[in-house]
Every structure is written in C-alpha cells, then in structure tokens.
Amino acid sequence: MEYKEPRQNQSCNHSDKACVSLVPIFNHLDTEQMNEVMETVESKAYDKGELVYQAGEPSNVLTIVNRGSLRIYRLSETGKEQLVRVLKPGDFTGELALFNETEHEHFAEAMQPTSICQIKREDLQSLLVKYPTISLKILQELSSRLDQSEQQVTRFTTESTEQRLALYLADLSVQADDHHIVKLPLAKKDLASYIGTTPETVSRKLLDLEEKQLIKRLSGSRIQLLDEDGLLFLD
Amino acid sequence: MEYKEPRQNQSCNHSDKACVSLVPIFNHLDTEQMNEVMETVESKAYDKGELVYQAGEPSNVLTIVNRGSLRIYRLSETGKEQLVRVLKPGDFTGELALFNETEHEHFAEAMQPTSICQIKREDLQSLLVKYPTISLKILQELSSRLDQSEQQVTRFTTESTEQRLALYLADLSVQADDHHIVKLPLAKKDLASYIGTTPETVSRKLLDLEEKQLIKRLSGSRIQLLDEDGLLFLD
C-alpha cells in the first residue's frame, strides 16, 4: 500500500475549526466556551488513501472528523486486516492513545478528501477540568461504543455468518427511505471484513437472503429490505 | 468459598465501603475526599448465582466489586449466551445504563459470595464535576476496555479457533508463576463461550497445543506454558 504525506498542517481557517460545534461532545457549550475550544484545535486535511495515524505511533491528540470520512481498521496479531468502524463528520477517535498515553492500535485512513480537527492532550485535559460536562459526553460516547463492540463480539460467537449479515442489514434499516431501500455504506470487501467473512460469502448469503424473499438486490450497492423482522430471526 | 451467610441488601459498614479505596478510579484521592465518596456509596452482598442486574432493567447506579467476582454475560439476538468478562475486586460495571440513561444490555451474576458498592448517578455526577480527575480515570478505563473488546472482534474475524485459544493463554501468561503455570480463571464452558467456540473444541485444541509442545495440561484446570512466543504464532 502506498502512503502519501499528509498535506502539511494547513493553516486553519475558522470554517474548518467550526467542526467542533457539530460534535456531540461539545455542542452543549455556549458560544464563548465554543470559541475557547476553537482556540485550541488545529485542523488538517487529507486526500483519499492517506493515513491520519497508524498503529504503533504514540499520540497526544484527539481527532475529530470535520468533513469526509475515516476508515478505522486493525491488523490482527498475524497480520490480517479488520475494519473496526467508519468515522463520519462529528465522530472522534484516538481516545486510547490519548487517555492511556500509549500507542495507537488502529490505522485511520481517509476514504475521500477529509478534513479533521485535533485537540492536544493538555488542552483537552484543561477543558475537561474546566467544563466537566464534556467528560460526561465523552463517557456517554465511549460507553455506547463499548456496548456496540461487545454486541459485535456476541454476534460473532453466537450467530451464523448469514445471521450476522442479516443483522447488519437490519441495523441499516434506520437509514432506509420510504421504499425500504438502503445503500450499503461499505464496499463489499469492507463489509465482509466488518462482519468477519469473505466477499465471496457475502455475495452468496445476499443471494440466499434474496431467495428467502427477505431482501431484493438493486443496482449500485442498494438493497431493498422486504421483511425487516424476518432478518432478525432466520431459521 | 469459606463464607456462606447471605447478606442481602445489608446496611453497609465501613469496611464494606472501604472497597472504593481500592478502585483505580478513586485511589488518587486524598483521605478526606475518599471519605466523601464513601458517604455516597451503598454496599450490598450477593450469593453465588444471584443476579446483580439483568438486561432490560434501567439503572441509575455504577457498580463496583468489593469482594468476590461477577460474571458479565450477554444474550444474543437469538438467545444464546456469551461471556463478556469477569469482574474482580476494584472493577466496575453499569456504565452504559448509567451514562446513556438506557437499559442494561448485560447480565451480572455473582460467581461466589460477592459484595459490591454502588454509587447513584447524581452522586457520581457531582463527584465528577467536583473532582474531574475521576473522569479521566474512567475515560482511561473505558477506552482501554474498548480497545480490548475491539481486539477481541479482530481476533474473531482473522484468527482460527486454535489461535484464539493460544492468544488467550498467552494473555494469561502475565499471571503465571515461576514455573509458567497458570490457573484458568474460567470454567471450560465459559472459556469456550468467551473465545467463541464449544467446550468440545476447547478440549481438542488444548490437546493439539500440548502435542505441539506449547503447553502442558495439569490437574485442577492448571496449564503450564512451555513456549509463550510459540503461542503467539501458530503455523
């Protein structure tokens, strides 16, 4: 994989920094406090394929996505890749290295032209001490992310591949339109990685689900959900 | 397993509450602050097999283990059980329901006579606001637990059952004695559940690992690790 240098620490303008106002962990602050936060953030921009950070690097910043998206993945002990999650504007990452003063365990790769804001550990810590409600927001976010991850583990240990795929589609249903059509937010191979299987099996299982009249595959990675309850409980 | 008297919802005495002083999230406080914390906690005791809480219940307390151990498990969408983790004295749980004001997703079951302390949401929130360093400790704990859980996911998607078992044993090696002997902290069926397989397969894979000269099975669920590096990289 080729690795390109990030665009050098582009001097940040106000609109780039405004991202913080969108972030759930900050959006309860008033304007004055928000300005104070903006003082401390630094913004950067990355092209598709560039890495914001890699596993093994130390870090002293919390990274917040402003525009675009970041693909967070891990390499296993034996070198295979696994998609952990995709960050959209308002999402943050880097908390492990930040709070535990350790190294990143992830890779964070821009999936498209992406701009981010970063807050240094010391700045964040003073903010947390000054405005403890921010901590509560982060605690909220982390505990819910932990719940998600544990649910994912449970699915791996207890459900078949077909069921995991079906549950994944059911999870997507919240973003479906009137016709119950969802667009897969991931390429098939990333989807396969996320639910712990191969692209071949994803193809086959989608076909199986279609034969069971639970979904209909449409062009452009779109899928129509015909029976959302049926997806939750395959035989 | 010496003590046996059930001390259900017993009014708390000072030594029971002293558990908070052992907890990483509080142990940086001074004596006076510690006493303030102790004012707010309530202690309870459970017998083996009793549930501290169940999935679906709302909750407004953070639960800290004082003595004994709690088995945290989930039921999957289709009703199968999965061991999430085991809490030892000083560990806490209940953060999801607490910070997100939602329901528990777990079951917490005493594995032996166990005493716990609980702090109410409002009390914890005032403590967090008053002593923001507590938040930092909790953030630390949650982010590292999240990391653990994501690592677990990655192992499921990328490693064989045998490798997952070997990695589990390697993780245990930190608690090994001079002779590299570890005692399995889980019953085989719980271990199987944790690493996502069946008790039968655990038996067989342990045998395989023994034949590969990587471990030696001893009586009383003890295992001698003969080649800890070899466990990390099976062929």
Place this chain on the structure above:
DNA sequence: CGCGCTCTTGATCAGGTTCAACATTAGTGG
C-alpha cells in the same frame, strides 16, 4: 475502449459443530 478493480459463481476442502457416549470432577448429605 481497454485495463484495474470489485463482484459473482462454481467446485473443492477443511475446520469446527453437533450428537452421543463415557470419564472425571465437584458438590451434597449421610
């Protein structure tokens, strides 16, 4: 238009589950 990709479909194979029988351990009460 043609070269990469990603995606699909097919055939084979292996790892792991399941079911069943047996062995061992732990827990209980005499």
Place this chain on the structure above:
DNA sequence: CCACTAATGTTGAACCTGATCAAGAGCGCG
C-alpha cells in the same frame, strides 16, 4: 470422610458451514 449424584469435561464420528482457489462477469476510470 465417604458415597452418591449432578455437572462439567473428554473423546469419537458424521456432518455442515464457510474458506479457498480459480475463472468469468460487471463496473469505473483514465
């Protein structure tokens, strides 16, 4: 402390899900 019972762990054999390898189809992009 021993005997009995229930629960947990082990071993064997058949089966099945999903991975792998290989080849072809579709798609996006220069």
